[in-house]
Amino acid sequence: MKNKIAIIIAITALLILILYSLFFLQTTLFAKDKIYLALVGPAKTESGQSIIRAVRMYLENINHEVNGKKIELFYYDDIEDEKSAEETALKISNKTKSLLVLGHYYNLTSLAAGIVYKRNGVPAITASSTAEEVTSNNEWYFRTIPNNRIQAIFIANYISRILKKNSVNIIFEDDDYSLSLFSNFEKAAMRQGIAIKNKWKINTSQDEDNISLEPILKSLSGGEVFFLATHASLGAKLAISLKNTGKQFTIFGDDEFSSKIFLDKLKEYSEEGKGIDYYSDGIYCVTPYMSAIASDKGHQFEKQFISTYGKKPSWEAACYYDAVMVAIEAIKRADIKGTRYLIENRRKIKDALDGFFSPENAIRGVTEDIYFNRQRDITRPYSIAKYSGKNLVASFVQYRTVSQETEDSEGLFEKIFKGEKIIIDSKLMKSTHIVNTWIDEIDFNNIDFNKSFCALTFNVSFRYANNFNFDSAAIEFKNSLEPIILGKPVSLSKNDIETTIVYKVNGIFKLMVDYSSYPFDSQTIAIRLQNKRDTIDKVIYLPDELKNKVTLSQNSIKGWDIKSQMIFENFSTKESSLGLPRFFDSKYRINHSLFNIEIQMKRKLYVIILNLFLPIAALLTGLYFALSYPLIFLMVFLGTLSYHLYLLFILPCNYIMGIEYLIFGIYLLICIFLLRWKFTNHGGYS
Template identity: 25%
Template sequence: MINASEVRILPERSDTAATLTHQAIELGESDPVRARELLGAALAQDYDYEPAWRWLAELVTDDGERRFCLDRAYAIKVDSATARARRAVAAVPATPPAEVADLIDPSPPATATVVPGRGRTTRWVAVGAVVVVLLSVLGVWAASGDDRVEPVQVALVAGMTGDNAVAASHMERAVRMHLDTVNAEGGVDGRPVELLVYDDEDTVATAVGIARRIVRENKVMYVIGHAGSDTSLAAAPIYREAGIPAVTPSAGASKITDDSDWYFRSMFGNRTQSDFLSVYISRVLGAATAAVVHEEDEDGRSGRETFLESFGEFGRVTADLPIAMGPEARAASVRAAITELRTHDPREPILLAVKEKSGLELIEGLRSAGVTAPVVGVSALSSRAFHASLVDAERKRGLPGSLTGNLFMGTPLAHDSLSGPAQVWADSYERRYGERPQWQAATARQAVNVGLHAMRVGNLDFGEEHREQDRKRVRDTMASLKDKKNSFPALLGPLYFTASGSAQMAVSVVTSDGARFVSAPTQFTIHEPPTEDSLRADVAEGTVIAVKNRYLSRRQVVATGININEIRELDTAAGTYFVDFFVWLKYTGGHVAADVQFVNAVRPDLTLGEPLRDVTENGRTYRLYRVADRFKSALEFRDFPFDRQRLTVLMQNRTQTADQVSYVTDKEILDQDPEVYLRSGADATADINQVPNWVASSVRFYRQTVGSSDALGDGQATGTTAGIYYSQYAGEIVLKRDTVPFLIKNLLPLVLLISVTFLCLFFKPADDRAAVSMGVTAILSTAVLLNNVTSQLPSVSYIVALEWGYYSFILLAGICVLITMVRKRLAVTKRDDAEQALSRAARIGYPVYLLAVVACFAVIYA
């Protein structure tokens, strides 16, 4: 069925046709006869107005008339929904409805006068018409290729027009961006994935209605959403009863996943978040008391309840202040909370379990009232948009840093600690949409991706009659992701779920540097002890902190920066290169953070050496080093000579695991334009690239975690405790070959050989020996040229791009030899006409073949 919301009235359309169609839509249920008349009038004004045809197809009662209307609509606009409706009435002959019968061209007369001498022309016209029809059918078939296979449908439900519309738009962008990639690669099991977006307006009533609609339509395999806890809780029983799995990317209330084995969460829940924030307040901020301000919705209540439980392990809550819902009540309770907090200890942290609007008002009010206490916020307050709002408010007040100082926010994504794949994704997102993604975009991408993974490995049938069991298989596959060893490699790290369906992941704490949120110097991670004895020992020593049923260990965060001075001496055969660069480390705590090695250095014992600068102030250390040595990487030559090589410098702590030390990108790097990375750190007027015939196109920096989930010989390490992981920091320089000079130098002999070989097609059949000799010589010479060109490459097991070009010419030369032999045979048997036709075809086909090969390379590598 077509919804009224699907029809948009465009200004450039004929106003009369559009207006009449709109009137018909309004009368569709109350007066269908009058609605059909209005649609007929609309089509009389604009016969190609596709919405009118689609609505007329909905209103007619005869299948033949419906088939006629759908055929006309599909001819105007190729649409998957129209295609599916057409298939339902494909067996019925098309009949025009009475409302448009006068608009159809009349049939031609039964007899026609035959004009002498026109028979041959008529036949050619008929042949031409058949060709045109066949080409048209082929074009329509190609344009509607996706309709050959029924798409797999996925729903995204969020408040597109609610209070969190910005976050919802980031979710939709991230999901669409990922599905574009998935569909370009063939979809799931050869089926395209179609996204259905629903706006629940962040209201419970609308969320319930949409959940029931999704169940009633019975299309989607799983749901991404809802975005808020209230809406997710309202929809959860509906999805559970219908057997539809759902993954929320941002709702944190524990009840959502606790009370439903069909609901999952692609980020941490409020229970995990409260554990981490409680430990941070107690162990890092050193506070034994705290105040809590929470909104009276499910997110706020859940955040408050879980924090009271977690923080009760370390201290007590001195104030528990609710923020009422509704504009007037909320404003009054915000004022009351600020008044109350002014009387508290100025060092006592304040936890805000609120959304962005209330958070901004509370922070502005508290700082204006002179409250300088640390403000700790939940993930809803950790977005780039929220920080930008604070900075904008500071600018209006003329007091930079007055609002962004002394803030500590929990988040699933810190932009300065993105891994390599996450960094690539964030850069692609920014190029496509013009802004950096918010964390909700990352968790939404994880939500859609884990569902696609479940569909790929779940052995689904994909038929409508099997949809119920397919959904159960998707749910079961998600539930099987229960520990690190049985995890899914998602954007933010290995994704697996707790027993209650919430993603098992650490909470990062970010603080403001005045321009953005960056990782706080001290973080915590989930500790998975190898044995009970080691756990008791670690807890006794204080290196592991117990909170409720969870164990956390302290992680030292090292702000890391690399400034490349020069890259030279690239040896493509050996995969080695020389890099000269500065590297600096900023950290609090012990100097073990500086005990690093370069894991891809040619010399295995290469270390940082002695620092050029070593400064420690207020417990924070800054160390600067200079490193100049040879490194190695696995180079990729499939696109040679159009290849791009990624040359990396990989730094890793020698003794500390990823749970103990994590290297993140320093804000000094984040503040720079990426183009600056291409300038030498030792000489700003020079380029970093000193490799002849190569051009440095980009430089980027990122962190990554490497390791193994195997037990590594520890017989007592089992399950999630097995394995060991390290934090690495990478600097990556992308070099692309200067292709034009390379091609001129290396392909000029081949071009001359191609020109000479072409001449053999102009020899007479009697001179076949000379022509064959030229063709064979061309094949042998091409093989020698190819060997000379590829001799600079290492031994690889695949065919590189340039080899395909040479092989194409070898094939062409072989065809020329064969044609020469066939021409000789035709001439001997006196079939001169055939010989001349073959000769002409070969002379035309030779350059056409070459142009086709060049065009293929241009399309792929231009």
């Protein structure tokens, strides 16, 4: 009996051990470790949703995997509250296996959470909080957006060097964000030689409706410059008050003025009979990212975002796309272990982020190349935007970071004085002129897809700042078969700020024809122009954002419908040593801004029926009757061969077209039917 009990106990223990191995050890020893990331922000707001979409899109692009480990992303909403942000940070630090945090969105929530992350050793990356203190006193916090100090210095440089103003009035709030902008701007203005005429601090702890602007407005005269270092709500109120004086002021706002909230507040505060367009028109502001002047990688990001979500990405989406990209690159380089080594893994990722400290090991992001300084910040120019009505468009002069290796140091101080170059935190930035370009009233004089050319007549317009030296002789049409010279303009208009010039163009352009899907193919007619002398760091040809649609003449496009049209800017590239010995072995890439219009065309339905369905239907019908009348096989074969040769004659290409697979199928059917007929009528071969 005792032996039986011992055997039963042994068998039971063995079964328990087997079950434990199957269900528990499998999940711990043999299961693949996951990488956990946390994303924190105002999840219910439009900005928060845009951030979530961008981060999710990047992770989907890499298949939610890095170094063979699956990535799992958790979302947390700190409800824009410091206490909630602190509690969320504690939860992430102590109760989750998150290796890194993306966020928080606001300055106050980032500062509150940052204390917790520093204490618990959790790396975090923000792409929206701009307060210097977020990263300066916290070695665990990184930022992929320029901070308030950079923003203020940049605005002061722009007012002085580009707008050529030597005095300014400042209005700011009494909170940390505005005070930071104000103090940094004041210091930068002194260095630029800008006189601070007046400065007003507004106590927003009062009821906003009771804030009195009378003392400010009474002391004003026209032509003055105002820097509004405020949040969007007060900024809208101030802009309306300044506009209502009827005097002409230059208003320059901070990055809050580029937000949708600013326009919403303008609409809320606007007087009856005066819309948003009246109050917003002419206001300058900065934004961390602007798709119109983005890099090629930025254009790819925007295109994918629109394709995936059906709307344009916000600046927050672009910046957090970069943030998660940097996070993943750090994880790749950190050589992390399993989830049991959480503290060690977090430290390794933080060290990997510290490793992105120079242009040589920078991450090429959507906004710009990303690498950190000693304060774990980045230094790059903001985009300068200006409202045209309620539309935020790129200002005529932008700055871009350039390599000091490729820049001639001769005359540097003179160029800085002229505003052609500025230096912020030892980073050289070069002014780039924006030429708003548009092509309209396109006439299709002759289109020959078989010979891959089209003859077009159209108007091309250029809109640029009055101080820009526009040279029509430098304009080159990249895909024209013969050189096109812009002659005398058909119209020229000018106001105090800008010039618009229009030329009539006649030219023959090369087509890139693709018949692989014939007759369901789409063909593209493109016009591409660039400046053959000045590179992209000097001039950018942007699609004019004040235009919306290209006018096309369809009279001579027989057999075709217009499917879509795309107008965009990218760049063309060539390699050169620049005459510098250090580039003799590895060529330097020279980029020219390239303006493009692409008109996609599809064949009309009747053309598809005539070219595909009727011939194929006739051949298949003949094949059916050939089963009863064998001589028809010869007619079907000759008909198929003739149709095939006809297609090869009218559609010259050195690859197999889609329709040829159908023809090959008919050849195969002819062979099968002949064999069937042979065996059926003669009982096989003798």
